Amino acid sequence: MEILRNLFYGFPDLWGGGVAHSVMILALVITLGLSLGKLKVKGVSLGLAWILFIGLIFGHYSLNLDAHLLHFLKEFGLILFVYSIGLEVGPGFFSSFKDGGKSLNMLSMIVVALSIVTTLIIYSFTGTPFTTMAGILSGAVTNTPGLGAAQQAYSDLRHIDAPSIATGYAIAYPMGALGVIISFAILRYVLRVNKETEEADAKRGMGHLxxxxxxxxxxxxxxxxxxxxxxxxxxxxxxxxxxxxxxxxxxxxxxxxxxxxxxxxxxxxxxxxxxxxxxxxxxxxxxxxxxxxxxxxxxxxxxxxxxxxxxxxxxxxxxxxxxxxxxxxxxxxxxxxxxxxxxxxxxxxxxxxxxxxxxxxxxxxxxxxxxxxxxxxRLNNPNLIPVFLGIMLGCIFANIPFFIPGINESLRLGLTGGPLIVAILIGYFGPKYNLVTYNTISANLMLREVGICIFLACVGLGTGEQFMQTVVSESGMTWIGYGVAITMIPVILGGIIGKYLFHINYYTLLGVLAGANTNPSALAYVRDQTSVDAPNVGYANVYPFAMFLRIVTIQILIFVFG
Structure with missing residues (x-):
């Protein structure tokens, strides 16, 4: 029994409770979270967000890691995640703005802007701390890299962590995943969509495709x-x-x-x-x-x-x-x-x-x-040189200071923005200069999933003590309402703008809206509604730019209002 207690709460004679304790807690949180992530209710699942929730529970009951180790693992996991995303989207990042992709990405930019405006309006009229609003914004649009970017930016700006960012994210995330799907159902009736006509046009590749x-x-x-x-x-x-x-x-x-x-x-x-x-x-x-x-x-x-x-x-x-x-x-x-x-x-x-x-x-x-x-x-062997070379360059790029008018301190892209931008540039320009950056889909997905699992587990473990107290309070219920507004208002308005201003095919439009919210569960819902590939193409076309915007804009908001 003493061994089990030490494995769960740490060995008292070892730094940080010992390696066995730290690895076991981290692995257990991720295992339970991944298992629960397979549960679906009417085709909708919270997916990897379950890792965050399990981490919050463990953190609440003091089943935790050393604070310094927790901070390192969180940042390392985030770097792996955003860098693998950058390598994946890099080859098509700039080409996504050509031809029909211009309008699709313009719409995604409008949706991102609407979510920011909605957040700032709520912040102005309610007086909610902006760190909390930043977390709610990231959770409402199901953007985990945005959460990491907000935490990193605040840490660079104030030299302390803000647990309320992760708390706001965790509270808003469930409705963020569900709210987009509800908005899609509302749009179908608001736009008076003829599914047969839209599907026929999508099959012919008409419109923006x-x-x-x-x-x-x-x-x-x-x-x-x-x-x-x-x-x-x-x-x-x-x-x-x-x-x-x-x-x-x-x-x-x-x-x-x-x-x-x-x-x-x-x-x-x-x-x-x-x-x-x-x-x-x-x-x-x-x-x-x-x-x-x-x-x-x-x-x-x-x-x-x-x-x-x-x-x-x-x-x-x-x-x-x-x-x-x-x-x-x-x-x-x-x-x-x-x-x-x-x-x-x-x-x-x-x-x-x-x-x-x-x-x-x-x-x-x-x-x-x-x-x-x-x-x-031949492609099964991963090309690791671009990965570690890019991460090294990303860390250098992350610490280059720049200035924003009105902010006295020099600012940095941080360990989210730096590796992401370097990965996009390597992914796009690498093949042009005979640098092999290709990794198999499975290898890149493994790198990305390991990174995000470690990051979410550490975020949950680090904020579990405060989360339980907040979620049952009146403010917690209010924050859920804020998250619903930030999720649904931009999607519904974006859908109306996309249909009547840009004249985008309905199924392409839903893919674009899911991509603008970086919401794969919403895309899975749309794919179940049709046999055409238009939602996938719309999602893939705007996802790189939307991810980039979500990560960069949340940092700018923290720098200005944090």
Whole structure:
């Protein structure tokens, strides 16, 4: 019994209660939290937030870690978490502002701004301490990195910790997760959504997803004005990007012709085209008429394969530089990167982990696989140099002082903002300079989940004593109300603005709103409502920028009002 007591409350003769005590408490909190996180009520789960709640319970009953060790583990877990997020979103961070992504990210910025305005209005009229309001804001939008950023910023500014930040977060988080889903149900009736129409438009990739969606269709050449022109001339006439993957020659049984820029088209030829939805109508208008042709009509001589880029020396090289069509006799029609399909233009630079759709003969595809790698086991070994190098640079960047007008003290990005910005820059610019930053989804997810689990457990353990007293008090109930307002008002107003001002498809809109609140449980709810991929694309497009805004703006608010 004495051993069990010492394991739970610490060995009195060892610093901090001993390593066994510290590791066991931390592991037990995380294990119980992860187990409860699997519980769902009507498809909604609090997920990793259960780790925080279990930590609060343990902290309340003094099952805790040494304060200095707790502080180190909390900061280390947060660094791992935000850095892995930065590496994940970095490759698509800047490209998310192109084409249709501009409006989507503009809407996410409006939603973030509305949540900040709502928080400041409540703060102005109620006199609630801003540290508490910062925690409620982070919990209401289910943004755990924001919690860490607020704590770090306040510690840098006042050189002390503010437990009320974590308390406000823990109180607001449950309704933050549920409030977005309730807001979605309200929006459906407010916007008078016709689900069938919206789903049909989303399937065609219409609206703001036009530049992020690729359609495959067949066109029969009937316009005499283009008889005898080659594909390159057609592309110059349209001044748009598209790919022709296959061709059926009129009056011929041969189906093994590889299409390239010099391929000449004639009357009655049928082309298999890959293009954005906005390009589909101009192509049909120029060439002739759209026809429905089964895949087997294009013959069996040419086949289509998905090839994974796994060779490090391919990283950062453009398709035109590799000359795959000329040297290997295959045609790359599209490139899937992080779940988004890209037109395989010659200027597109490949990255490790890209999936290429390739058309050619079996032998030619085999040579292409050999060139690109296509061996998943090559990607199983994690690239740790960019991880630890980036964390080191992030710590340096975190301590570079800067100034905000009206604040006398020099400020810093801290251990949240510094590693995040460095990770985004490495993730985006690394492949351009042949630095291999790719890690498998599972490896990056493991790094991220370990970091956030450690962070949430330590936050709960460190604030458990005050939390129980606050949550049962009148102020605790009031804080829940504040959190509901900060969650629902921006989402509902953002939904109305997105529909009537930006004219965003309903399912894309819900994905954007879930991404703006960095709320994966809301995205899971939307995905259960439809078979289209629009919510995923909307969420993925705004999530990087929204996460960046949430982390940076909460620090600025602490610097100004804290």
């Amino acid at each position: 036009e530049k992020m969606t690729l359609n495959t269709f067949s066109v029969k050449v009937t316009n005499s004005m283009v008889f005898g022109d080659d594909i390159q001339q057609i592309r110059q006439l349209l001044k748009r990007d598209f790919m022709v993957s296959r061709i059926i020659r009129c009056g011929s049984n041969e189906h093994d012709e590889l299409v390239n820029g010099q391929t000449v088209i004639g009357e009655g030829d049928i082309l298999r085209v890959v293009a954005h939805p906005t390009v589909e109508d101009p192509i049909i208008a120029l060439l002739g008429e759209k026809v429905e042709v089964a895949d087997d009509k294009f013959g069996t001589e040419l086949v289509t394969r998905r090839i994974l880029v796994t060779k490090p020396d391919i990283n950062g090289k453009s398709l035109s530089h590799l000359q795959i069509r000329t040297n290997l006799g295959t045609n790359v029609t599209r490139v899937n990167r992080n779940g988004v399909d890209l037109i395989a233009t010659g200027s597109l630079k490949l990255q490790l982990g890209d999936r290429l759709t390739v058309v050619g003969t079996e032998l030619a595809i085999a040579h292409t696989e050999k060139m690109l790698g296509n061996q998943m086991k």
